[in-house]
Amino acid sequence: MNCKYCGNPLDVFYKDMFDNRYGYPGSYTMWQCRNCDHLSLAADFTPAMIGDLYSNYYPRTHMSLEEWQPYKKAAGFMAWFKGLRSTAYNWVPENVRILDIGCGFGETLGYHQSRGCEVYGVEADENIKRVGDKFGFNVKVGLFDADDYQPNYFDYVTMDQVIEHVIDPLVSLKGIEKILKPGGTAILTTPNGKGWGIPVFGKKWAHWHIPYHLHIFSRKSMKKYAAEAGLVLEKSITITNSEWLHYQWLHMAVYPKQGEKSVFWTQSFAERTTSQRIIMKILAGFHRLKINYLITRLFDAFNAGDNIIYFLKKPL
Ligand SMILES: [Zn+2]
Known part of the structure; x- marks a missing residue:
């Protein structure tokens, strides 16, 4: 496989990636272009699949x-x-x-x-x-x-x-x-x-x-x-946005198995176990210390932010 717009070879960046937020089934490979470093997901979605992905898995906000x-x-x-x-x-x-x-x-x-x-x-x-x-x-x-x-x-x-x-x-x-x-x-x-x-x-x-x-x-x-x-x-x-780093810790703290929903991203408070609730509370307390703000500002200062x-x- 080659990079769509620069023509150079692609290498596997990560294999066996999955929807770690909403539990959409399947595992995916992330590719990286050897020349331009562009990362692209190998997912040959049809419009019907995209419709299913966003209508049935992606949460709707009120x-x-x-x-x-x-x-x-x-x-x-x-x-x-x-x-x-x-x-x-x-x-x-x-x-x-x-x-x-x-x-x-x-x-x-x-x-x-x-x-x-x-x-x-x-x-x-x-x-x-x-x-x-x-x-x-x-x-x-x-x-x-x-x-x-x-x-x-x-x-x-x-x-x-x-x-x-x-x-x-x-x-x-x-x-x-x-x-x-x-x-x-x-x-x-x-x-x-x-x-x-x-x-x-x-x-x-x-x-x-x-x-x-x-x-x-x-x-x-x-x-x-x-x-x-x-x-x-x-x-x-x-x-x-420093909230992103807070989300990063929460995301990792309650990381789901393939095919399962993340209790952080889906906001399903009732489904959280006691230990998940405790760790999420601790991380909320950590966020109030503003350390996430300092870390994000530091990396942005080097133009290496997320x-x-x-x-x-x-x-x-
Ligand atoms: Zn490329």
């Missing part, structure tokens, strides 16, 4: 329209200390035309609108329709399709923790290139394949998220994918 609040700007010392500028929306300026792909319940759209932006969103979860209707956002329920928009239309396009889920990232990037204005910017956040987490936590790294994550990028592979789509990787930085923000520019 949304209440009454409690809906737009996101706020992450600013100040505590926002820095917690790593809150890890999301793409924080990097979008005021008064621009923006599309957020995978906009969840539209909290980012509310944030951008309050800053004078013209906001568009696309989201597979149909709850977005109610939010869009109430607040007047331009939203589409479903998957991103560049043909839904005019070419050369947006100043910014954002994708927060989405690109690693798509079957073919090049199709998404080409679509983004098409709808961005010349000089426009795409901001993508995604787990970092070259961060400190993989060598330290190995197969138990929380961001493998098998088999939902199909692609884990390196800077080198993102640069290649972007170039193939006609975009230029202008900048990349790692900023990691979350990376990519800025891709469409040339003028």
